[in-house]
Amino acid sequence: MPIAQIIDAIDCAATKWCNPAWPERIACRDRVAQFTGFSPEVVDRSFDLELRNYRADSLWRVLRREIGDPGVLDGAVFDINLWGYTTAVGPNLVAAILSGNVPGLPALSIVRVLLAKAPMIAKVASGEPCFAAEFVRSLHKISPVLGDALLVTYWRSDETEQLREVTTEVDTVIAYGGIPALKALRAVLPPSVRLLEHSHKLSVGYITRDHLALEQSRLAKAIAIDISTFNQQACITPQAYFIQDEAGTVASFATMVAAALEAMSRKLPLGTLSLSCAAAVRLARLDNSWVTAIDANTSLEHDKGLEFTVTTAATLGQYESIRNRFLCLIPVSGIDDVVAQLAPWRSHLQNVGLGCEPTELTPLLHQFSRIGVSRICSPGRMAEPSMMWCHDGRTCVAELLRWCDVEMHELIPKHES
Structure with a gap:
């Protein structure tokens, strides 16, 4: 699926979620407020700040900032610095341990994984199990192909066997959580699985x-x-x-x-x-x-x-x-x-x-x-990070990717010195 189609689908879903009068958003907001104890007004503001980041312009900008030419996600692109061809591929399967303390935040990991063209198993938090499933459902209505690439599920934190079963099938794990929880997660991950963690800050x-x-x-x-x-x-x-x-x-x-x-x-x-x-x-x-x-x-x-x-x-x-x-x-x-x-x-x-x-x-x-x-x-803007920010100092889409370069090959046009 071309990256442009993926971005268009995410943008369409984000447009719906940014409409405070959209019935699906209102219903989800009320459920999130019930689970978290946040007032509906706080949940609405959280939705506004989080979901505006997933409009098309923002997504194209983050790709250009992190990987240069988004075309590398669709195939080989000629790189004049390499003087050869390069392409980028995402993980075969990603597992994500999502956070439940910020309404709307689970969409961040979902969108990043989709930009890397990877399928995903997302485990929701017990304190807020609603939003991620509703966001994926809205994506599925727009693009069944993308929706089918995303599985939202839940298991208890003490169900380590369930975690082991999932992590034996994936090659990358994205995890939000406290230091003890992330330490416990690292202990059960196979050595071949890459962990991209975001601990408490x-x-x-x-x-x-x-x-x-x-x-x-x-x-x-x-x-x-x-x-x-x-x-x-x-x-x-x-x-x-x-x-x-x-x-x-x-x-x-x-x-x-x-x-x-x-x-x-x-x-x-x-x-x-x-x-x-x-x-x-x-x-x-x-x-x-x-x-x-x-x-x-x-x-x-x-x-x-x-x-x-x-x-x-x-x-x-x-x-x-x-x-x-x-x-x-x-x-x-x-x-x-x-x-x-x-x-x-x-x-x-x-x-x-x-x-x-x-x-x-x-x-x-x-x-x-x-x-x-x-x-x-500036003070007053602390809760409004853009997708372009290097989250925890990292390029979070680029770090999902693996690169393959073609250089020093006879089929590459000769460099004119």
């Missing part, structure tokens, strides 16, 4: 002193967007923001962020937390209230319910945060302080929301890239 923000002085109101609203989208469940959303200023200034800014989050909660309500998540938020608030009682340099802001919490702290501490719109603002002296605090987590870093002045951007890009950050964007 840490994302943060950083706002410089000069930028904060000019943009406080706008930045508070932007941070509220970063926190409210996906309810901080996605790795790309920030668990903390570093603020280059004194503790008193940061505490005042925390009040502005809390007000922005309160306003955002009326437009994008959190949803319903599980008992364990609600207890974690309440316990963290209690811990922070004790800290603020004895340390005048810290602060705590939250609503009467559980919609949002904003606290200030001297250091990052443990990167596995409470999530569910629980944000920590950290006063710092500058980028060296930020780098020092992030150093223990360099293998887990992903996204930085960077508020800075024009002259500060390039030096800060160098600093963050050196410690493992793979994406930098």
